[in-house]
Amino acid sequence: MINILIKKELSLYFRNLNNIFLPLIFFFLIISIFPLVLGPEKTLFNKIIPGVIWITAILTTLLTSNNFFKEDFNAGIIETYLTSDVSIEIVLFIRIIVCWIFTCLPIVIFIPIVSILFDITFQSSIVILLTLVIGTPILISIGIFGSALTLGLAKNNILTPVIIIPFYIPVLIFSASAIQSVSAGLPYDMQIYILASLLTLVLPTMPYLLKYTLEISINN
Amino acid sequence: MNKIEISVNSATCYKNNNLIFEDINIELKNGDFMLIIGPNGCGKTTLIKSLCGIQKLEFGNILINNLDIHSKNSEYIENIIYLGHKNSLNNDLSVQENLEYLSVFDSSVGSNNFDKIKNAMDYFNIYKYKDYMISDLSEGNRKRTSLARLVLSKKKIWLLDEPLSFLDNNILDSFVSLIKRHQANDGIVIASTHYDFSKSISNVKYLKMETK
Amino acid sequence: MNISKIANLKFFYTKTQRISIYLSFSTFVLFCIGIYWGLFIAPEDYLQGNSYRIMYVHVPAAWLSLQTYMIMAVTAFIALVWKIKIMEIISIQCAPIGAFFTIIALVTGMIWGKPTWGTYWVxxxxxxxxxxxxxxxxxxxxxxxxxxxKRQAIKITSLLSIIGLINIPIIHYSVEWWNTLHQGPTVTKFDKPSAHITMLLPLLYMFIVFNLYFLAVMIQRIRLGIYIREKNSKWMEDLSND
Incomplete structure (x- = not known):
């Protein structure tokens, strides 16, 4: 059963390669706007780069998870989920993970290039990578939860980000603070532990929460 | 065989403070076929959704073997298969992949079901399209793909919302014989329709609904 | 079961009309007394002078803004689990009241900030x-x-406010963390005035008055919510015809 689910998700992403490359291109596009707006001084970027990377990551995850369930909802697949006798939580969990692999993992892989562009030290880029690996699954899960909340609405373009972004704040603060700590030569393990515990809190509970939200969203 | 009795008692449903249907009473047992007939907007779809448990009722209840379908130990969800008026098909997957994927959500199909899926596609004459993407198919063939799930599934209660839309007459006969076979196997079929196709089917019950 | 719930709404609607008027009036009187107490009777702070007196509005508003969120989330939880209509109404009516308290707390905080920090916003x-x-x-x-x-809306927003309640301590902790990391100019602690009982007593009093205000507005808003929800029902028509 699980292999069919994974196969389906993978073939959906691979059939439309835009799904993989567009978030990455979007990420680089936003990242390269910052020097154009703020001027090319390297000292300035050393200070603001954690914020820049994380704001860009937030925008990317918001845009990719915004209409996560919309297509399935319009096709009636959500109804099939909810009238099924197999555990939908597994299906949702796999979908969250695959969504992360195809939208955030490319960004994580390309962080070395960002490091070169902005002259980030090796140590800092390792920490940036670490925070992205732990933090972005949380962002994706919360974003998908937001898309489930607004599923019953015909139009939800900017509503989902408005209700979801306050929930992003803790992840944002601890990630940015970890990156700043390492560039200031301070210990950063505390922030990483907190991020990891947030991840272990969010990821296992999210499928159950999503199922419940979908049940409410579909009952209109 | 496991005996199944469905009873709907004075079911009433509101959406956004509008009455959709009220005081619906249904009694069904193994081998029954119920047609829900009525004009557009009379609440057929909502009633079918209530019967699958994804639409909540305002008053009344739906019991299966005297157990409410929303109660914890109800075996309802193990017994139903729901085909909505949306086909529940993924546009970017082929016919065969869609059926494979959908059979994941139906534990009665079982695993290693390649032959079963082939049979199901054969039954509705869509085997020749098995590698076509759903987005490349006509509406009628999409509906056939969706109906092929009924051939695969061994569930006892079929809940079909407008199963006939976009179907041509020669496939109607095989659909009717599929229903007869299901009735002979002690199954229950509940279908909403605007066209009465029940002429050659026995044990038919009618539920006529009117616009409020 | 459902009939008793409608009766419950009807019971609330008919019984609270008088109470809400008395409550609103007495809250107003008590508020005026509290303002007078805070502004004129309470002693001057030897560090901050008279500007600390805005605390008598700011601190209760800030407390109430959190307390209202808690009430909103708890009633949302009760509404979702036990499907009690009046809890649904209470939960959603908490949001604008809470937002109002939050704005009051923010604005008074900014006004206090000007003489203390030299700028409206820190x-x-x-x-x-x-x-x-x-x-x-x-x-x-x-x-x-x-x-x-709106029935779907209430369920969806209930879910959001419950998740929000889980999130508030995490947000609060992370913001504290962020603040200690970026400690700017030395910040005077706002809620720790040189705690003299003659200063704290009016604060406690104002907290109670704010709670009464919350109750008065809440009852009014619940009545409005019941009216909107039940305006087509028979008992409401009977009531308006009388």
């Missing part, structure tokens, strides 16, 4: 947390208002 932990709380309230309000079907 990104200090308390003000920032309060601002995020305002965003959470706004999220609940806009989510509720975007749904046409």
């Amino acid at each position: 990104w200090d932990a308390r003000l920032t947390s309060e601002l995020i709380l305002l965003f959470l309230y706004i999220g609940v309000i806009v989510l509720y208002s975007s749904f046409v079907d």
Whole structure:
């Protein structure tokens, strides 16, 4: 059963390669706007780069998870989920993970290039990578939860980000603070532990929460 | 065989403070076929959704073997298969992949079901399209793909919302014989329709609904 | 079972008309007394002078903004689990009241900030947390208002406010963390005035008055919510015809 689910998700992403490359291109596009707006001084970027990377990551995850369930909802697949006798939580969990692999993992892989562009030290880029690996699954899960909340609405373009972004704040603060700590030569393990515990809190509970939200969203 | 009795008692449903249907009473047992007939907007779809448990009722209840379908130990969800008026098909997957994927959500199909899926596609004459993407198919063939799930599934209660839309007459006969076979196997079929196709089917019950 | 719930709404609606008027009036009188107590009777702070007196509005408003969120989430939980209509109404009516308290806390905080910090806005932990709380309230309000079907809206927003309640301590902790990391100019602690009993007593009194105000507005809003929900029902028509 699980292999069919994974196969389906993978073939959906691979059939439309835009799904993989567009978030990455979007990420680089936003990242390269910052020097154009703020001027090319390297000292300035050393200070603001954690914020820049994380704001860009937030925008990317918001845009990719915004209409996560919309297509399935319009096709009636959500109804099939909810009238099924197999555990939908597994299906949702796999979908969250695959969504992360195809939208955030490319960004994580390309962080070395960002490091070169902005002259980030090796140590800092390792920490940036670490925070992205732990933090972005949380962002994706919360974003998908937001898309489930607004599923019953015909139009939800900017509503989902408005209700979801306050929930992003803790992840944002601890990630940015970890990156700043390492560039200031301070210990950063505390922030990483907190991020990891947030991840272990969010990821296992999210499928159950999503199922419940979908049940409410579909009952209109 | 496991005996199944469905009873709907004075079911009433509101959406956004509008009455959709009220005081619906249904009694069904193994081998029954119920047609829900009525004009557009009379609440057929909502009633079918209530019967699958994804639409909540305002008053009344739906019991299966005297157990409410929303109660914890109800075996309802193990017994139903729901085909909505949306086909529940993924546009970017082929016919065969869609059926494979959908059979994941139906534990009665079982695993290693390649032959079963082939049979199901054969039954509705869509085997020749098995590698076509759903987005490349006509509406009628999409509906056939969706109906092929009924051939695969061994569930006892079929809940079909407008199963006939976009179907041509020669496939109607095989659909009717599929229903007869299901009735002979002690199954229950509940279908909403605007066209009465029940002429050659026995044990038919009618539920006529009117616009409020 | 459902009939008893409707009766419950009807019971509330008919019984609270008088109470809400008395409550509103007495809250107003008690508020005026509290303001007089805070502004004129309470002693002057030897460090901050008279500017600390805005605390008598700011601190109760800040407490109430959090307390209202808690009430909203708890009633939302009760509404979702036990499907009690009046809890649904209470929960959603908490959002605008809470947002109002949050705005009051923010504005008075800014007014206090001008003489104390020399600027209206400092990104200090308390003000920032309060601002995020305002965003959470706004999220609940806009989510509720975007749904046409208000019964679905109430369930969806209930879910959001419950998740929000789980999130508030995490947000608060992270903002504190962020603030200690970026400690700017030395920030005077706002809620720790040189705690003299003659200063704290009016504060406690104002807290109680704010709670009464919350209760008075809440009852009015519940009545409005019941009216909107039940205006087509028979008992409401009978009531208006009398």
